[in-house]
Amino acid sequence: ELKVEQNPLFLSMQExxxxxxxCNYSTTSDRLYWYRQDPGKSLESLFVLLSNGAVKQEGxxxxxxxxxxRLSTLHITAAVHDLSATYFCAVDGETSGSRLTFxxxxxxxxxx
Amino acid sequence: xxxxxxxxxxxFRKEGQNVTLSCEQNLNHDAMYWYRQDPGQGLRLIxxxxxxxxxQKGDIAEGYSVSREKKESFPLxxxxxxxxxxxxxxxxxxxxxxxxxxxxxxxxxxxLLVL
Numbered sequence: 001e002l003k004v005e006q007n008p009l010f011l012s013m014q015e016x017x018x019x020x021x022x023c024n025y026s027t028t029s030d031r032l033y034w035y036r037q038d039p040g041k042s043l044e045s046l047f048v049l050l051s052n053g054a055v056k057q058e059g060x061x062x063x064x065x066x067x068x069x070r071l072s073t074l075h076i077t078a079a080v081h082d083l084s085a086t087y088f089c090a091v092d093g094e095t096s097g098s099r100l101t102f103x104x105x106x107x108x109x110x111x112x
Numbered sequence: 113x114x115x116x117x118x119x120x121x122x123x124f125r126k127e128g129q130n131v132t133l134s135c136e137q138n139l140n141h142d143a144m145y146w147y148r149q150d151p152g153q154g155l156r157l158i159x160x161x162x163x164x165x166x167x168q169k170g171d172i173a174e175g176y177s178v179s180r181e182k183k184e185s186f187p188l189x190x191x192x193x194x195x196x197x198x199x200x201x202x203x204x205x206x207x208x209x210x211x212x213x214x215x216x217x218x219x220x221x222x223x224l225l226v227l
Binding site for chain 1: 137143145151152153154155157162170200202204206213214216217219220221
């Protein structure tokens with residue numbers, strides 16, 4: 001069974017600071033997805049990482065994938081309040097067909 | 113505009129009642145999914161369908177049923193057997209399963225409450 005673990009689950013940080021969210025998974029995969037969810041809203045796709053060493057950046061967020069370590073990171077640079085949301089990673093296991101397995105989510109709060 | 117629509121936005125269920133949540137997509141996606149999200153929790157997969165007239169149970173299928181008669185539509189019925197249905201229900205779809213990328217695109221969600 002594919003397991004996906006995010007760390008930390010809750011993150012409170014000040015504006016202007018940097019931090020990293022980690023996503024570990026338990027089986028071979030070279031496809032990983034990051035989503036954002038605002039309170040009371042649906043999920044929005046942020047990044048798609050499709051190979052070992054893939055790096056994607058959008059504004060203050062940068063995601064990377066290390067398939068050998070079974071680890072993805074979401075790095076936040078100089079956080080701003082608008083980044084406050086819950087961030088989910090999801091993994092596409094090689095034998096899972098079309099389904100994704102989601103992590104528990106990291107609830108990020110950026111304080112002024 | 114292409115996208116996924118879910119209706120209603122809010123749904124109230126009485127004890128012993130079956131209710132049906134609608135999910136429609138015009139993205140020409142083969143695969144569709146239903147997730148349940150409880151407050152402060154992650155997503156749990158209820159059912160998914162990779163092709164018309166076929167669907168598979170997810171991790172928490174008990175008390176739910178689905179159909180996939182059309183590519184565009186994947187309705188979810190919450191039956192009276194589901195004793196704790198209060199949650200946020202999310203529908204998603206993804207590009208054909210033979211592709212290398214399986215990004216799932218989500219609808220706006222339906223919030224189900226028990227009266």
